[in-house]
Amino acid sequence: MITTVTLNVSVDKAYKIKGSVRPGTVSRVEECTNTAGGKGLNVARIVDLCGEEVQAAGFAGGFNGGYVRKMLDEDGIQHQFTEVKSETRSCINILAEDGTSTEYLEPGAPVTEEEWQRFLQDFAWMTENSSVITISGSAPQGLEAECYKTLIEEVKRQGKQVILDTSGVYLEEGLKAVPTMIKPNQEELEALLGTRIQNRQELIKAGKQLKNWGIPFVVISAGADGALLICEDGIYHGRPPKLEAVNPVGCGDSMVGAFAVAMSRSKTPEEALAFAVAVSAANAMNEGTGRFQSEDMEQILGNVSVERIQD
Numbered sequence: 001m002i003t004t005v006t007l008n009v010s011v012d013k014a015y016k017i018k019g020s021v022r023p024g025t026v027s028r029v030e031e032c033t034n035t036a037g038g039k040g041l042n043v044a045r046i047v048d049l050c051g052e053e054v055q056a057a058g059f060a061g062g063f064n065g066g067y068v069r070k071m072l073d074e075d076g077i078q079h080q081f082t083e084v085k086s087e088t089r090s091c092i093n094i095l096a097e098d099g100t101s102t103e104y105l106e107p108g109a110p111v112t113e114e115e116w117q118r119f120l121q122d123f124a125w126m127t128e129n130s131s132v133i134t135i136s137g138s139a140p141q142g143l144e145a146e147c148y149k150t151l152i153e154e155v156k157r158q159g160k161q162v163i164l165d166t167s168g169v170y171l172e173e174g175l176k177a178v179p180t181m182i183k184p185n186q187e188e189l190e191a192l193l194g195t196r197i198q199n200r201q202e203l204i205k206a207g208k209q210l211k212n213w214g215i216p217f218v219v220i221s222a223g224a225d226g227a228l229l230i231c232e233d234g235i236y237h238g239r240p241p242k243l244e245a246v247n248p249v250g251c252g253d254s255m256v257g258a259f260a261v262a263m264s265r266s267k268t269p270e271e272a273l274a275f276a277v278a279v280s281a282a283n284a285m286n287e288g289t290g291r292f293q294s295e296d297m298e299q300i301l302g303n304v305s306v307e308r309i310q311d
């Protein structure tokens with residue numbers, strides 16, 4: 001079993017409109033698609049598509065909370081959300097005919113201390129029945145920056161593996177508990193280390209620095225250029241073949257989901273990297289977020305290159 005943590009769940013609404021966004025006017029929406037949103041839920045869909053058992057943890061409340069649960073039910077994904085008093089937020093992405101994307105993200109109501117304590121209890125038993133836990137995205141208001149550090153400490157106390165994919169203060173604080181794997185992109189890494197990274201050499205140096213903090217698997221994702229994996233076995237660069245990207249949103253989450261699956265199947269680091277690059281690249285070829293076609297993935301997997309670049 002793999003548990004995915006999504007503290008900032010939302011109902012994601014994609015509005016397709018004709019022409020362009022025109023501020024101060026009324027616009028008709030041509031098409032509206034609702035999705036169970038939050039990065040950890042993308043991870044959950046990917047794990048499920050890879051054929052592993054998954055359960056989604058997080059907070060859900062009100063009518064929107066019920067709606068998110070229903071959408072996950074339709075996808076056949078188990079969820080054990082901690083019920084909160086406030087309504088789960090909505091996030092709106094306006095996709096205009098001119099190719100622009102304009103997002104409005106609700107802040108979400110603050111989580112209370114009592115709700116957080118209930119979540120910690122739920123999380124402890126969900127960890128007990130899992131081999132790998134993923135933690136993704138930001139946290140709602142009301143929670144301390146150390147919230148992920150607390151979760152990682154619990155996972156490690158139980159001797160399980162944990163992947164942390166977040167940014168800013170949540171990453172900074174979470175790292176103090178030394179997760180099994182992190183997956184920053186270059187921007188997140190630069191913000192964390194407070195430096196600019198100009199080339200692959202510097203990227204490797206930054207990855208090694210994090211590895212030296214004790215993190216066993218440091219993955220640095222680089223979009224169409226694939227990803228670097230820095231671990232005890234060595235440093236590897238996994239590259240997808242050239243492909244037609246349709247929607248790269250959620251590629252990072254797809255990579256996290258695939259690594260969680262590979263970890264639960266005790267794959268070697270090289271095998272895990274090739275698989276994660278193939279799954280995430282197949283997600284880029286799919287219109288949906290956190291979705292892929294098995295045929296695309298299999299075909300890409302046969303053409304992924306994994307180069308060992310340094311000992």
Ligand SMILES: Nc1ncnc2c1ncn2[C@@H]1O[C@H](COP(=O)(O)OP(=O)(O)OP(=O)(O)O)[C@@H](O)[C@H]1O
Nearest residue numbers: 185221222223224226227245250251252253280281
């Ligand atoms: N255009 C693309 N073509 C092929 N593979 C891609 C493409 N974009 C992303 N990928 C795959 O997805 C992985 C993760 O992508 P990326 O580095 O963009 O993550 P990210 O910045 O964390 O994204 P997000 O957080 O928005 O999901 C890459 O390492 C690569 O394997």
Ligand SMILES: [Mg+2]
Nearest residue numbers: 165185252253
């Ligand atoms: Mg990301």
